Amino acid sequence: MMAVTAGAAPSTRLPRLQIPPPVADAAIGPRIERWLEAERDQLPLWLPVALGGGIAAWFVLPDPRHWLATLSALAAIALAALTAGRGDRASRAIGIGAAVAMLGLGLAWWRAERVAAPVLARPAVVRVTGTIEQVEPLPARGLVRLTVAPFAMSGLPKRLRVNVDAAALPQGGAAGATVTLTARLMPPPAAAVPGAYDFARVAWFAGIGGTGRAFGPVAQRGGGDGGSWRAMLTRHITDRLEGSRGGIAAALATGDEGAITQDDSDAMRRAGLAHLLSVSGLHITAAVAATMLLVMRLLALWSWLALRVRLPLVAAAAGAAAAIGYTLLTGSQVPTIRSCVASLLVIGALALGRQAMTLRLVAAGAGVVLLIWPEALVGPSFQLSFAAIGAIVALHAHPRIAAAFLARDEPRWRQLVRSPASLLLTGFVVEAALLPIAVYHFHKAGLYGAIANLVAIPLTTFVVMPLEALALLCDLVGLGGPVWRLADGSLRFLLWLAHRVAALPGSATAIATVPTGAFAVCVLGGLWLALWRTPPRWLGVLPLVLGCGWILISPPPDLLVTGDGRHLAARTRDGLSILRDRAGDYTRAMLSETGGVDGEPAFLADSTAAHCTRDACVIALDRGGRRWRVLATRSPYPLPWPTLIAACRQADIVISERRLPRGCTPRWLKLDAPVLAETGGVAVTLATRRIVTVRQSGDAHPWLHPPVARPAAAVLYRPDGWRGRNIVTQCHGGGCRSRVTYRHDKTSPPTNASR
Template sequence: MRFLPLQIGERWFAARWLEAWLEAERDQLVLWIPVLLGTGIAAWFVLPDPASWTGYMLGGAGIAAAGLILPLGGRTGRLLMIGGIVAALGCGLAWWRAERAAAPVLARPAVVAFTARVERVDALAARDLIRLRLAPVSRADLPPRVRVNLPSGDVPLGIARGAVVTLRARLMPPPGAALPGAYDYRRVAWFDGVGATGRGFAPVTLVTSGERAGADLRARLSGHIRDRLPGAGGAVAASLATGDQGAIPEETAEAMRRSGLAHLLSVSGLHITAAVGATMLLVLRLLALSPWAALHWRLPVIAAAAGALAAIGYTWLAGAEVPTVRSCVAALLVLAALVLGREAVTLRLVAAGALVVLLVWPEALVGASFQLSFAAVVAIVALHEGARVGGWFAPREEGGGRRLLRGLASLLLTGVVVELALLPIGLYHFHKAGLYGALANIVAIPLTTFVVMPLEAAALLLDGVGLGAPLWWLCGQALGLLLWIAHTVAAAPGSVAALPAMPGGAYALVIGGGLWLALWRTSVRWAGIGSVIIGLGWTVATPAPDLLITRDGRHLALRTAAGTALLRERAGDYVRDVLSEGAGIDGELPALDDVAGARCNADLCLATARSGARVLATRSGYFVDARALNRWCARVDVVVSERRLPVGCRPRLLRIDRPVLERSGGVAVTFSPPRVRTVEHAGDHHPWINPPTLAPTPSTTDRRWRGRRAAGRDRAGRFDARRTTASPPLR
């Protein structure tokens, strides 16, 4: 007999309503298992230290214990028990994965000569670079895995996975995020086991050759396709076949991103589905030619097995990235459902794919690739599982014209829903999102699925007998049309929405509301719209930062009355992109020298922000008279320098110099309301923040160069010309 308080509790209206609602949603409850697991993983990345992670897991265990004391026959108790355990498991899983991936990181930049074994070779043809992932041999002073970029002309012939090479490179620790909210490669490198990155120098000596099978097949196939189709079309064709995007020109890649067609370049559900469908159709047609086989064998089962092998092989060929693995798992589940006679494409299938990926690679949750791919699939399946939408677009007896219009309407509605689902993810990770992607995908997806990919596959098969040229020409024409669509849509006015960094809380509200809307089936689901609206309102109401400073202090972007401008005119493309994205601006940023009201010379720049705050920044490595600099510091609100400022430099609000930036990383400042956001946070104990380090032994060349620098000389041994005043003084 149960306790009396619980018997009384069952009579409460709220308890009865909750049990009735969960009973109505019983088929949807299992969909929340990967969501709760992901919540625990996200909590590990958001919370700062082991005490917080332990507290979260204990809280999950407490919720599970609370579920045990509720009536065992009710769904509420089971939901709390399972939910608490899964959420705690997610946090512990991410913690375990981070500790398991632990590897030493380079302590400081250095030029070193070393011998290493090649683990991976990636050709970045568009940048004329080869990227090598290397495992140094017999070098205890170097991390176990480093990543080096080499000019294509400096790479010896025959280099492949398993080869041993000797080279000299300038290595540095993996860089963190340049600004708050920017891409953090340091975290990605930690889970990849990469402890240093850099650039190699010629000569590179091949000590022993590597294996030519396996991973080299992808490179050879990509090279063959680019030989048949030169230019951007061939690079896109290679990406469609193998997932190798290294040869795609930057302007083409940018056009695909701005037009909402970038998902076509990553081997994912569209490509796996096409490969599986083509394989099954071919196997069925060939086996059906034999009447005996058609009568005695279950041809659909055999075709499904062939499709599964095609999915696995294609995933291996494309490099087994997260979207490809997710799509492969989903395809295998669909094939299994077809064999068992069950409904194939459901949200349960999507949940199973997400669960597999999160259990194997929990860190994938915080990556844009995982979020974009699963958001798109969840939106599509949830939309077409709805009774009303399913009724609108269900097959029926009607004329060809109406069937075509219904199909186009289905594509348009699906595209709009997918774009709405991907919009907040694009704004959070990239600070911009395409607005016309739904219209572009109406033509681009059928063109890619039913024209480009079949022509490419047939051309590759016919190349075996030397007859593929006509099909390659047709494929090139189709790809030309695809690229024309991408460039036209990308150039359309208002094609991209740009916003500054999206607050993490707003992003959580939007994603949580979207999942609530997609995974439930009763009227309670519509409460998710309120969460989405609040999150988007919070995002729009967040002001753009007035001042952005990179982690090295060399570059900044200031929002003035005339627009946002850069401190240094010669900033590189990467720095310009990061600063423009952080400022929420789609386009090139001018230099402060060209902004009305700013006063700049070779060493200093003085400008007034739109809020009225005065900002002084140094922009050269030359000596500036300390007394003159101190006088200017007293007249301004903020002083920024990549060097250590004099003790007497005391601005009214903020003093940001090298010692500050070493603790804070990149900085974003808003003057009204006053707010300062930094990349680094005090008390953050994630393992990539303060990793175990190795001090490298520099090469002889590096020691000579550092010695000349210490003596006040440049690389050629000449003394630097030190100036005591800065060009024309600021007035």
């Protein structure tokens, strides 16, 4: 009992609670939960990333067994996270992400099966009669590229892409017309070497089953009407402006780049300005902004309307119509449609009074595109577009950057400094974001692109495009001449800038084929850095550094062998040298790019490291502390078997376009026709004994094993009454060598002629 002293009031104070000092929570789970709670507004941005991850998994994994196993694993992860988890934010994020990745993988699989169409079984010369679906003029090369849908029962694939001499095509061709022509066709070629352009994959999703070149007369029936306005506008522009200037103006208006010469196109690419030539977000944004500004200013002059109608909504509707119309005018290509969708989302946000440019809008645009065209993920166009816009929005959403470049009441000279500084910083960030993508797909890295774009983008947006639009309007009343001269001058300056920047030392650095793993690590680091907002975002710098370091330390391949075995590039002490002196321009450029060489390759016959005859070359390469001997055949003529077998035994690697005898047993590697038919192109790094092939063992992607069409060979007639059927012997580098046997209707003997 508590004793109470007489005369003293009892105490009403409560005893003090002993609260232990706070102890830091060492458990990782609660920390992750608090972090995700702070980042809850950013979590939806990872939905298109998860969708893209599933799509990428379908392209990387080889066959249905792996696709089904991955779907099962993702389903198990999603169910475990959503049901067996603790119900916290981390579990829900993992479960939803796994479910969306399942959707991406299944969507890519379904899309690939849905577009399935027969592909030409073998190279052939055929007679084609069909409907023109698309016309792409290539004035700089004197060609017109036609996409033709052959008539049914012809035995041909459902869609062909054929280059035709412009002079041989009546009326220049028109979509919707019927055309009859004879063409040398071949199946869409796969990547010639690892890292090269894979047209077979692109053609599969485009439904193109054969490609080639037409020869002889071309008959056209019916004028057609689809695409005529676009073709007419392209011809109108190229008639007003000569050479590449007309080609660039046409590219800005209709998307046709065919009138741009190869020299000017290369200069634009080396200067980092090639993105100006393809209709994308920059061009559609300029068209939409100009339309909205013009509509707002004109309608505001009518006070009665301005007081009773919400003019921003009317301007937004006009801007949306301009975006859709510009997309239709430029051919409705996938990159343009993607930019149009993004523009419509921005216009919708403006109409609703929301912030126009946010990462959520960028993520929504990416999600829409991937849902409709999942194959776009692996193409450079999608990656470059969304990397650029994502980098811009993420940069200017940063509080410090937003505060630094916020418009304010200040002296004029500070405003003049602030705007160029903002453009320059944005340019550098965009170039850094695009660098891994450009290196992975194009094997080149530009150094001065940010500075060149600082001038070229405002010039194109605020000078070239408005002058071109004004000139086209003035042409309606026959007064466009002076405006066209101003547009011509601005385009001359743009080309001058491109050539000057391209000529600077180090304007473009060639980098050999980049490992896919290094590229994936860079992409993951960039996404982590851009999509989070709290300090853990800076952890994304680590994979970026690791990925870039991986790229830099990856040695270039010592040997590049094309899938047909005809072409070889070897890295000798004299530089990259190719086997055949008569290799085409495309083959030389492709081997140089994938081999990490900026410029023309040399010839092995001129190299001090090789000893060549007309039929074969023996190459000596010092790698990894030893000397490697490479034997490669370079003509279709057979070599004496005893001599060939003896040479094989003295070589470490033997490469040939034909089947070699079983007795040909090199010390390490044999790449002849049967082996290359399974592997496709091959890249070999001797120091590490690393071999990379275009095709992986068991790869079951549909464009590698497509259904085939077997058309009959074309019957060719000569004026003297002889007729013949064509037998194709070899096709490579876009051309075919064929033997035609002619036989007279009444008399024989036959004669042979090579074409």
